[in-house]
Amino acid sequence: MPERMKPFVPTLCLLAAMLYLSVQALTGERGLLGTAERAALLAQREAQLATLSEQRQDLEVRVRYLRSESLSRDLLEERARAVLGFTDPRDYVIRVAAPAPAAAAPARS
Numbered sequence: 001m002p003e004r005m006k007p008f009v010p011t012l013c014l015l016a017a018m019l020y021l022s023v024q025a026l027t028g029e030r031g032l033l034g035t036a037e038r039a040a041l042l043a044q045r046e047a048q049l050a051t052l053s054e055q056r057q058d059l060e061v062r063v064r065y066l067r068s069e070s071l072s073r074d075l076l077e078e079r080a081r082a083v084l085g086f087t088d089p090r091d092y093v094i095r096v097a098a099p100a101p102a103a104a105a106p107a108r109s
Contacts, residue, residue, distance in 0.1 A: 026032050065072035066079070081087060 024031065028034070030038075062075065064070060065075045087093065
């Protein structure tokens with residue numbers, strides 16, 4: 001390296017570092033251009049949180065009714081039937097056939 005360029009080496013290194021940091025500030029993971037993506041992800045996660053909160057509240061209610069001090073016989077019977085697959089002999093079971101898929105209409109020429 002020529003002797004005339006040696007004083008400019010620290011300046012060039014600082015300029016390269018500034019350029020790198022500027023590019024990262026714009027396009028990095030938390031950069032200015034990623035704001036819309038983060039906002040969309042936040043909205044998605046908030047919707048997911050709301051769904052999970054509703055499910056948790058429903059499960060908490062069901063658990064409260066299954067505790068021994070406030071046992072709901074109907075809920076207990078429902079869960080036992082669902083888990084064991086049994087029915088009461090007095091129950092009526094109505095089987096509904098699934099609708100047949102519509103056949104594709106023949107093409108007319």
